[in-house]
Amino acid sequence: MEIPDHILVVDDDPEICQLVGNYLEKNNFRVSIARNGREFSGFLEKEHVDLIILDLMLPGEDGLTLCRNLRSRSNIPVIILSAKGEEMERIIGLEMGADDYLSKPFHPRELLARVKSVLRRARSLPNDLIHEKTESTVFRFSGWSLDTLSRQLFTSKGESIPLSGSEFNLLSIFLTQPNRVLSRDLLLELSQGREFDTFDRSIDMQVSRLRRRLRDDPKNPQIIKTVRSSGYVFCSRVEKTS
């Protein structure tokens, strides 16, 4: 018998917890609830969790603080729940390493689709990047280094460059498959868990943002090169240390 994925819902509104819990359990997930930061931290110490659904507005420690603290020690996928009008918090949440977001009110079916998508994406990442890591792997390339445990990118002078969840995923994919042409649809599927459509330019925008982070000249990129009609190739020697 297959073990169901375990989802932790962190929300102080019992009706949101019931809605999410009931719907996900009907769709073969195991669901646990934490109503605040203390219950959340206590829960993670004793239980294995596959994905966290995290409300931003919580009593005591807010969702953003919990997300930032979690990312310093774990890569468990996180979906943020936020009320409409909290756009800035949502953006900050994504920058702190959340994997997706959903505005309240939401249809539970949409939440289910996002949970499946985020889990699929997390599992398609290379094994040494998957969640709940306790040891770091460091990739070094072109004077840069990426620490997969803290999800931090460092310059050769040790300056830390913040990465969003999707930027980290994309860079991780490139680092594990250097000097190989990766198609746009493969990159989109691996980094975001969804299929490419002809008019979808989101992967190009992500590559463009990642180039900016890596200070790679967009007119003449040296690290991530465009392969016309095919995709992208990561042109750098990569060293990996654990």
Next chain:
Amino acid sequence: MGTDSAKIPIIVDKDLEEIIPGYLKNRLKDMILLPQALASGDFETLRVLGHRMKGSGAGYGFAAITEFGKKIEIAASKEDPFEIEKNIIALGDYLNRVEICYK
């Protein structure tokens, strides 16, 4: 021809059938708590109750509850008792008339 007492048909996801009665029962409890909070000028309680209805209503299939919640939350933030009262009455009317069909 519709009248003020006509039923309001709502189609709700069959997967939510078990939890809808409890959700609507809680709204009826809100219909006691909201006027009490209004009578005592407790705008924080009104804001929180409105905020929660706003966040959950449409998820359970009741977009109108989200709208009433949103209006109550905004009016509570502005400490506007007339707008709050108007929306409590409208919420009560909606709850009396809503008729659910699970699909």
